Each structure stands twice: as structure tokens, then as C-alpha cells.
Amino acid sequence: MTRTVYLNGEFIAEQDAKVSVFDRGFLFADAVYEVSAVLNGRLLDNAAHLARLSRSCQALNLRLPCQPEDIEALQNRLIAENSLQEGAIYLQISRGNSGDRDFDFPGESVEPTFLMFTQARPLIDHPKSKTGIRMVSVEDIRWQRRDIKTVGLLAPCLAKEYAHRHDADDALLVENGLITEASSSNAWIVDAEGTLVTRPLSTHILHGITRQALLALAKQHDIRLEERPFTLEEAMNAREVFISSATTFIWPVISLNGKVIGGGVPGPVTGKLREIYVAEAMRATAG
Incomplete structure (x- = not known):
């Protein structure tokens, strides 16, 4: 069964999700991530995860693509799209596609790359x-x-x-x-x-x-x-x-x-x- 993933504002089939070869997450590991557990189809301790995400972004001067409450709404939709009952949501934000390989940070006009996907796995009875x-x-x-x-x-x-x-x-x-x-x-x-x-x-x-x-x-x-x-x-x-x-x-x-x-x-x-x-x-x- 094909998963639905979230990428830059779209919910799409996993095989259709593509990121540029010039994305700074790919070239420099210039990206942060979070993994939130899902039990009974609901996020666990997610507010704390999103607070840590914000802290990581701030430490790297990396712009959040949207507010934490909007991120959670997208996470909940992704859970529903994939009928996930138990497992996790992986979330990643990179500094984005700067158009070429360059150590310098790109300007503010470059949008962050925002990716999320679900992973079904046993948490309680592993x-x-x-x-x-x-x-x-x-x-x-x-x-x-x-x-x-x-x-x-x-x-x-x-x-x-x-x-x-x-x-x-x-x-x-x-x-x-x-x-x-x-x-x-x-x-x-x-x-x-x-x-x-x-x-x-x-x-x-x-x-x-x-x-x-x-x-x-x-x-x-x-x-x-x-x-x-x-x-x-x-x-x-x-x-x-x-x-x-x-x-x-x-x-x-x-x-x-x-x-x-x-x-x-x-x-x-x-x-x-x-x-x-x-x-x-x-x-x-x-x-």
C-alpha cells in the first residue's frame, strides 16, 4: 500500500515526492528533524516535540515554514490520510534549494523544504x-x-x-x-x-x-x-x-x-x- 507523504504544501504519493539535488539538506545536512510517536491514531507529547523543533531551527537560524499549530494540523491530516494507528511521524525541515552548491546560506527568498511521512511500527508490544x-x-x-x-x-x-x-x-x-x-x-x-x-x-x-x-x-x-x-x-x-x-x-x-x-x-x-x-x-x- 502506497503511503501519502507531505512535501512543501502537498499531500502526494510517496513515489511522487521529489527533492532537488541542490537542496541543502541533501548537500550539507543543513536540516533539522523530529519524530513524534503516534498511539491510537493520536500524536504523543507533540507540543514538546514542536517546541524542540522551534529551538533547533532558531539555533541554526533556519526559518520554520509555518507556525507550530499549523504543523500539528498537517501532521493530523497525514495520520488520517495513512490511517496510522501506531507508529511515528517523521518531520524534516531543510534550508531549501539554493540553486547550486554554495557554503554560504541563501537569502530569505529561498523557501525551506518541509517534508513529513508516517511509519507504522509497534510501540507498545515491541x-x-x-x-x-x-x-x-x-x-x-x-x-x-x-x-x-x-x-x-x-x-x-x-x-x-x-x-x-x-x-x-x-x-x-x-x-x-x-x-x-x-x-x-x-x-x-x-x-x-x-x-x-x-x-x-x-x-x-x-x-x-x-x-x-x-x-x-x-x-x-x-x-x-x-x-x-x-x-x-x-x-x-x-x-x-x-x-x-x-x-x-x-x-x-x-x-x-x-x-x-x-x-x-x-x-x-x-x-x-x-x-x-x-x-x-x-x-x-x-x-
Whole structure:
């Protein structure tokens, strides 16, 4: 079944969606993106995603093609066009087609390229949320503004490929001995004292929307919590490790660099937090 995508003001069949070879997103990765989860045919935490989109655009002096409320209306129409019940909407804004390859930013007359498409995928009952995943560590070679959600994702792709070559599902990124995050998600541990730990916000990590929601839920449910850097050694000796993102919610980690975590099964804090988050997400998107 052919998907309908949104491109520059039109809802069209995916095979008919075309972007210029001179688009700056294609030539320079001069573009930002967001991925919003969809449950029960409704967007989840979308206001926070659109606020982060606006922040990313502002940081790059990249013009939003329309107001956030108009973007959400287009997202909802795209959900309806594709009869999407569970999955995600990918949204990308590039600086547009400047007519040739030139490092200088084009003038204000160049319109941004605005693309969106849906992806159907299981979020609630994904097998890895139950079995857990295996991870390896790899050096974090990304640029220094990871808080801006740009499409320059070659380093995370290389990290994932490294993980797959080493019989793992994903990679934790390490910088100066400290875990920054995973290849496409935020990273968490439950330390030896039973405290939930995640790295504090800075330019070194993406300001995850699911991370933000989980912090609030942990505080509401009296889960002991610290926002602080943690080392690879701490992660390898932690009671529990998990990752979070818009489309994984929470996935437990059952091994790291070949060392079994938590007896090789998802831990109780991870399980409790996922259960709470899923219940809240289902309530938020109920018809």
C-alpha cells in the first residue's frame, strides 16, 4: 500500500515526492528533524516535540515554514490520510534549494523544504521491550552541538553498524570515559544503591522528550533519581541499564560489551517505569 507523504504544501504519493539535488539538506545536512510517536491514531507529547523543533531551527537560524499549530494540523491530516494507528511521524525541515552548491546560506527568498511521512511500527508490544537488548560501547565522534536535532546522523549510523558487527543491537556512546547517550536515544542506569541515573542536559546530549517525561514520572512515583554523568564502568556494573526515545519508550539493556546486566533480564525499576509511561501514554491518546 502506497503511503501519502507531505512535501512543501502537498499531500502526494510517496513515489511522487521529489527533492532537488541542490537542496541543502541533501548537500550539507543543513536540516533539522523530529519524530513524534503516534498511539491510537493520536500524536504523543507533540507540543514538546514542536517546541524542540522551534529551538533547533532558531539555533541554526533556519526559518520554520509555518507556525507550530499549523504543523500539528498537517501532521493530523497525514495520520488520517495513512490511517496510522501506531507508529511515528517523521518531520524534516531543510534550508531549501539554493540553486547550486554554495557554503554560504541563501537569502530569505529561498523557501525551506518541509517534508513529513508516517511509519507504522509497534510501540507498545515491541518484542525488545520485553526481552531487552544487547549493547556495546563505542567512542562518541559526533559534533559538539548534540542538543540541536540535525539530520547529520552518519556518526550514529556508524555506531549502530559497529554494534551489529559485534553481535549487539545498539551502542552506548562514550566521551572521556563518560556515557553521553545511545546512538539514537538517551541512556539511563540504576546504580548499585538503586538510584535511577541519567546524564544532565547540556550541549553534549539531545534533550529527549521521552527523557523529560520519564524524569517527571520518576519524581511523581518517588523513584530515587539523580541527573549526573556516569562512566562506562558504572554502566557495566549497574543493577539495570535502559534507553529511552520517542519510538522505543523504554528498552531494557541486558548486556553491555558482553557483560550480563541484571542477570540478563529486564530489571524492576525499568519495568515499573515503562509500565507507568505506557499507561500515561495510552491515557493521553485515548479517544
